[in-house]
Amino acid sequence: KAGWPGIINAYASRIPIPEGADVVTLGEGNTPLLAAPHLSQLTGATVYLKVEGANPTGSFKDRGMTVAMTHARASGLKAVICASTGNTSASASAYAARAGLATAVLVPQGKIALGKMAQAVLHGARILQIDGNFDDCLELARKTAADYPVTLVNSVNPVRLVGQKSAAWEICDTLGTAPDIHCLPVGNAGNITAYWAGYTEYAADGLVENTPRMFGFQAAGAAPLVHGEPVKTPETVATAIRVGSPASWDSAVKAQRASGGLFDAVTDEKILAAYRLLASKEGVFVEPASATSVAGLLVASADGRIPRGSTVVCTVTGHGLKDPGTALEGNVEVEPLSVDPRAVAAALELS
Numbered sequence: 001k002a003g004w005p006g007i008i009n010a011y012a013s014r015i016p017i018p019e020g021a022d023v024v025t026l027g028e029g030n031t032p033l034l035a036a037p038h039l040s041q042l043t044g045a046t047v048y049l050k051v052e053g054a055n056p057t058g059s060f061k062d063r064g065m066t067v068a069m070t071h072a073r074a075s076g077l078k079a080v081i082c083a084s085t086g087n088t089s090a091s092a093s094a095y096a097a098r099a100g101l102a103t104a105v106l107v108p109q110g111k112i113a114l115g116k117m118a119q120a121v122l123h124g125a126r127i128l129q130i131d132g133n134f135d136d137c138l139e140l141a142r143k144t145a146a147d148y149p150v151t152l153v154n155s156v157n158p159v160r161l162v163g164q165k166s167a168a169w170e171i172c173d174t175l176g177t178a179p180d181i182h183c184l185p186v187g188n189a190g191n192i193t194a195y196w197a198g199y200t201e202y203a204a205d206g207l208v209e210n211t212p213r214m215f216g217f218q219a220a221g222a223a224p225l226v227h228g229e230p231v232k233t234p235e236t237v238a239t240a241i242r243v244g245s246p247a248s249w250d251s252a253v254k255a256q257r258a259s260g261g262l263f264d265a266v267t268d269e270k271i272l273a274a275y276r277l278l279a280s281k282e283g284v285f286v287e288p289a290s291a292t293s294v295a296g297l298l299v300a301s302a303d304g305r306i307p308r309g310s311t312v313v314c315t316v317t318g319h320g321l322k323d324p325g326t327a328l329e330g331n332v333e334v335e336p337l338s339v340d341p342r343a344v345a346a347a348l349e350l351s
């Protein structure tokens, strides 16, 4: 028996695909909703992590990509294109390989993490490094897809967000209710839009009684939704969310307002502190952008905005192995030891 069938088959009634289409899946979804005892103790809330790094290509993008690629293949077009800070390109490359389609990925030169580039290379994508940022790449991808026979698989393609709703459904299915608060890192703002749509859909269908307050966190150097205006030259260590002009701006603001939530900015220092805390205290290795949800939770908690005893879910969006460079910075021990138990014991201060 094959086990978990991927999100399209698991939520067939909620994720429409074209009549007779073959489902393109790598078994995405069904990711852990992991209790976070250390964060719960720090905040006085019951905190869970939705560990999206457990998806096939190591990020939440796979939930949208299975749907986008299923539609793309059914359309008869032979190629897909996307702009990306790295994870969308990794996911598109893998699903296109699976579907037998060609992929072109437009990425900002020098600003995508090593692991994501490795994925696109090995899956056989055409990688175009653009002398510009993500926003420039997205504009270029949209123009190309408008004029040439190629499917755009960024989250501006609405079927992507239908797939990404599945993370909210899984959380409700596991908890039997929606959380009180949901914290997310926000870049291009597709994911917060999709989660809110997923929660409200379940509530409308009577499957849960409540919807969560949506807390969206951006890096301080790339926080257009917090400032209320686009950022021309976004900058942050969290390269995945280095976005100055989010495509899903309006729907993200709607989600925040309708849910009684908030947008806030967190510094790179706080993002990296949360990144290290997740790895060293919870045993969960995420990429820096993913730690933004947890950095935001800790700031909100310190500001008294997390009621004691509330249930909080933080989505950690991508795997730590995506960005080994940031993990190793300043931490590499180079001195070799002799092959001698006494040397090992001394190094560990056991004697």
Ligand code: F0G
Pocket: 059, 061, 083, 084, 085, 086, 087, 088, 089, 155, 185, 186, 187, 188, 189, 190, 191, 192, 240, 241, 243, 287, 289, 290, 317, 318
């Ligand atoms: N976290 C990670 C790891 C991401 O890769 C992204 C977006 C986000 C959070 C933010 O999600 O854009 O829906 O608000 N990455 C896109 C990409 C931009 O190209 O891979 P969002």
